Amino acid sequence: xxxxxxxxxxxxxxxxxxxxxxxxxxxxxxxxxGLPPAHQAxxxxxxxxxxxxxxxxxxxxxxxxxxxxxxxxxxxIPVGLAMxxxxxxxxxxxxxxxxxxxxxxxxxxxxxxxxxxxGDASKTLVIFLGVSLPLIYHSYQGARAVEEKxxxxxxxxxxxxxxxxxxxxxxxxxxEIFVGLRTGLVLxxxxxxxxxxxxxxxxxxxxxxxSLDMALYDRVYAMIVIIGIxxxxxxxAFERIRAWFVAWADSQHQIAVGTS
Amino acid sequence: MTQRAAPELLLGILPIALILALxxxxxxxxxxxxxxxxxxxxxxxRLVEQLGNPIFLQHTFTTLLRLFAGFxxxxxxxxxxxxxxxxxxxxxxxxxxxxxxxxxxxxxxxxPAFILILGFDHAxxxxxxxxxxxxxxxxxxxxxxxxxxxxxxWSALAAGTTRRKALLxxxxxxxxxxxxxxxxxxxxxxxxxxxxxEMISSTDGLGHLLVYASRSFETVDMYVPxxxxxxxxxSLNAGFNALRRRLLAGYPEAE
Amino acid sequence: xxxxxxxxxxxxxxxxxxxxxLGEISLDVADGEFVSILGPSGCGKSTLLYIxxxxxxxxxxxxxxxxxxxxxxxxxxxxxxxxxxxxxxxTVLGNVMYGLLERGTPKVEAEAKARALIGxxxxxGYEGFYPKELSGGMKQxxxxxxxxxxxxxxxxxxxPFGALDAHTRTGMQNELLEIWERDRKTVLFVTxxxxxxxxxxxxxxxxxxxPGRIKETIRIDLPRPRRRKELLVDNRYQRLVVEIEALMxxxxxxx
Numbered sequence: 116x117x118x119x120x121x122x123x124x125x126x127x128x129x130x131x132x133x134x135x136x137x138x139x140x141x142x143x144x145x146x147x148x149g150l151p152p153a154h155q156a157x158x159x160x161x162x163x164x165x166x167x168x169x170x171x172x173x174x175x176x177x178x179x180x181x182x183x184x185x186x187x188x189x190x191x192i193p194v195g196l197a198m199x200x201x202x203x204x205x206x207x208x209x210x211x212x213x214x215x216x217x218x219x220x221x222x223x224x225x226x227x228x229x230x231x232x233x234g235d236a237s238k239t240l241v242i243f244l245g246v247s248l249p250l251i252y253h254s255y256q257g258a259r260a261v262e263e264k265x266x267x268x269x270x271x272x273x274x275x276x277x278x279x280x281x282x283x284x285x286x287x288x289x290x291e292i293f294v295g296l297r298t299g300l301v302l303x304x305x306x307x308x309x310x311x312x313x314x315x316x317x318x319x320x321x322x323x324x325x326s327l328d329m330a331l332y333d334r335v336y337a338m339i340v341i342i343g344i345x346x347x348x349x350x351x352a353f354e355r356i357r358a359w360f361v362a363w364a365d366s367q368h369q370i371a372v373g374t375s
Numbered sequence: 376m377t378q379r380a381a382p383e384l385l386l387g388i389l390p391i392a393l394i395l396a397l398x399x400x401x402x403x404x405x406x407x408x409x410x411x412x413x414x415x416x417x418x419x420x421r422l423v424e425q426l427g428n429p430i431f432l433q434h435t436f437t438t439l440l441r442l443f444a445g446f447x448x449x450x451x452x453x454x455x456x457x458x459x460x461x462x463x464x465x466x467x468x469x470x471x472x473x474x475x476x477x478x479x480x481x482x483x484x485x486x487p488a489f490i491l492i493l494g495f496d497h498a499x500x501x502x503x504x505x506x507x508x509x510x511x512x513x514x515x516x517x518x519x520x521x522x523x524x525x526x527x528x529w530s531a532l533a534a535g536t537t538r539r540k541a542l543l544x545x546x547x548x549x550x551x552x553x554x555x556x557x558x559x560x561x562x563x564x565x566x567x568x569x570x571x572x573e574m575i576s577s578t579d580g581l582g583h584l585l586v587y588a589s590r591s592f593e594t595v596d597m598y599v600p601x602x603x604x605x606x607x608x609x610s611l612n613a614g615f616n617a618l619r620r621r622l623l624a625g626y627p628e629a630e
Numbered sequence: 631x632x633x634x635x636x637x638x639x640x641x642x643x644x645x646x647x648x649x650x651x652l653g654e655i656s657l658d659v660a661d662g663e664f665v666s667i668l669g670p671s672g673c674g675k676s677t678l679l680y681i682x683x684x685x686x687x688x689x690x691x692x693x694x695x696x697x698x699x700x701x702x703x704x705x706x707x708x709x710x711x712x713x714x715x716x717x718x719x720x721t722v723l724g725n726v727m728y729g730l731l732e733r734g735t736p737k738v739e740a741e742a743k744a745r746a747l748i749g750x751x752x753x754x755g756y757e758g759f760y761p762k763e764l765s766g767g768m769k770q771x772x773x774x775x776x777x778x779x780x781x782x783x784x785x786x787x788x789x790p791f792g793a794l795d796a797h798t799r800t801g802m803q804n805e806l807l808e809i810w811e812r813d814r815k816t817v818l819f820v821t822x823x824x825x826x827x828x829x830x831x832x833x834x835x836x837x838x839x840x841p842g843r844i845k846e847t848i849r850i851d852l853p854r855p856r857r858r859k860e861l862l863v864d865n866r867y868q869r870l871v872v873e874i875e876a877l878m879x880x881x882x883x884x885x
Contacts (some may be wrong), residue, residue: 532702
């Protein structure tokens with residue numbers, strides 16, 4: 116058992132294969148219109164990916180997602196770090212964040228669309244909002260856990276406040292920040308899909324529901340598979356980057372979870 | 376304690392008050408048309424009014440029903456699978472890779488499939504809520520259970536407890552702080568997801584009310600369900616925290 | 631009688647290599663005997679104890695109790711761990727009652743017995759406290775009471791006083807001797823303190839550094855009941871301590 120499970124990447128691959136087999140069997144056994152067999156849906160995957168229009172939609176969605184993610188990164192990390200090092204800043208933001216925490220960010224879509232229209236701005240803003248919260252939280256936790264004595268040594272070396280922040284607090288918080296980034300990335304994808312499902316204008320989420328409305332069930336499932344792969348690939352890619360950046364911290368195999 | 380907490384609380388209320396003030400200013404100086412941004416008092420008045428409206432309450436009840444049904448399924452399945460994965464090599468080598476693959480997949484993308492298989496009614500929403508809340512609960516249970524001090528289990532085994540029983544009375548019990556944290560996260564997620572599902576495709580529930588209001592350009596009515604679900608999430612979170620503190624009376628982890 | 635026969639333990643390291651933690655060890659412990667296992671840290675002395683307890687399977691060899699091979703933990707062998715391993719969700723009384731209730735003792739009877747044991751370890755008045763509210767020494771007394779409660783004929787003590795400060799430690803040693811001299815259970819006592827081993831034991835088994843093998847067995851024929859004040863000025867005690875310390879090839883200074 117140890118031998119095969121030790122080969123990197125093999126267990127998830129087997130898991131995928133197992134899930135597909137399960138799906139195929141369920142579809143054949145159940146005979147529901149709404150559940151086509153796996154092989155039929157998978158045939159549609161290349162069709163979607165080779166279609167210029169849908170590929171354009173997917174690329175557009177991913178672009179918005181990355182912009183929203185980048186904006187959140189630039190905003191949330193400094194805020195989180197400042198909260199972690201200053202009780203006052205933390206006291207200022209904490210109640211606000213607590214109130215925002217249970218608000219479904221993607222549900223703001225109709226309201227934001229009233230203000231900013233149906234274009235990129237609304238969707239990017241919603242993604243930004245969705246990603247910011249976990250990022251702030253994890254940066255905050257990371258900065259808060261920085262050892263006081265490390266900062267004393269830094270002061271003794273003559274670093275000022277900003278230098279201490281950039282050269283001590285930020286790198287020391289990196290492992291925790293990366294946990295936040297990983298959750299945030301998955302969350303960005305979720306918010307992206309959800310907001311497009313609600314707005315029904317363009318993008319991946321729209322393709323899904325348009326296919327559903329047109330009863331193109333194979334296409335619905337193919338799209339689900341594509342989004343699923345996107346989520347998994349983003350997560351794996353990010354885990355690689357994280358491992359490379361914070362090789363010095365103990366590598367915990369935590370799996371990112373989140374929702375918008 | 377109160378002397379120190381008071382200014383901190385004031386500091387914390389400040390940004391919330393500022394946002395409300397800005398909102399009020401935007402509307403009262405006519406910088407935003409009421410069709411886009413209704414005055415805060417109008418929203419508040421409508422909220423109070425709706426909370427006494429049986430139809431609105433009926434929608435709220437529908438949402439809560441779906442929320443709790445999905446959450447309960449997620450708790451049951453998540454804790455069971457998490458415990459199984461922590462206690463058996465075979466179960467772990469089956470569950471771990473599947474979780475690794477499915478956890479980062481946006482569950483909301485499965486919603487169309489749930490609709491196709493389970494129909495447009497409650498079941499598809501409940502399934503989505505359960506799918507979304509499942510993973511944080513499963514992972515928290517697993518991580519909590521594998522980090523239980525083995526000597527705690529040994530102490531029970533030496534006293535004559537069977538392994539099977541110890542899994543529930545010792546491992547699960549000792550992992551409770553982690554399990555409950557996972558459940559709390561799952562609960563807030565459930566709250567958010569049920570609302571989104573209702574927005575995307577539903578004929579009732581709070582989420583549907585928002586979409587319905589936006590289609591008929593009733594701006595005030597768009598804010599009310601959103602605020603209601605947020606308040607629900609906030610109070611469920613607080614309630615769960617209180618429950619957690621009571622359940623974890625002896626644990627060093629509980630503050 | 632405990633018969634340890636050619637026991638060894640090999641651990642697999644994460645990289646897949648195997649590491650011999652415990653060489654072949656054979657040791658007989660008579661009923662009512664107090665035997666200490668002494669050795670530098672990392673020599674596998676605790677592992678040996680866990681194997682006797684049935685918590686960890688040996689790689690080779692067998693442990694037999696009165697001729698019956700050990701296959702798992704059982705209430706005939708009561709462990710006491712350095713980490714205390716008390717159930718954090720149970721009070722002092724609940725912890726001590728645990729084993730009794732597991733054996734099906736009626737609640738009233740179990741409580742009376744538990745209260746008597748709590749008295750024996752001088753913790754009257756603390757019955758309703760949670761472990762986290764107690765000091766280290768008090769926690770270890772609860773753990774001892776919890777183990778004594780289900781009446782094991784063998785006590786397996788894994789550096790039980792290792793986490794305590796020097797003063798508490800000597801106090802606990804005296805108390806343990808008092809209890810032991812009363813009902814003369816078989817005790818297997820793991821420690822890295824030479825004084826502790828000599829003070830308490832009938833026999834001291836010195837293990838070598840990793841992999842742990844038996845280097846020497848020394849009989850401690852100091853008179854009982856032992857009193858610390860008398861012993862510390864006793865020539866024979868001092869000579870034994872010096873002799874055994876020389877055997878241990880004084881790892882403390884070398885590191």
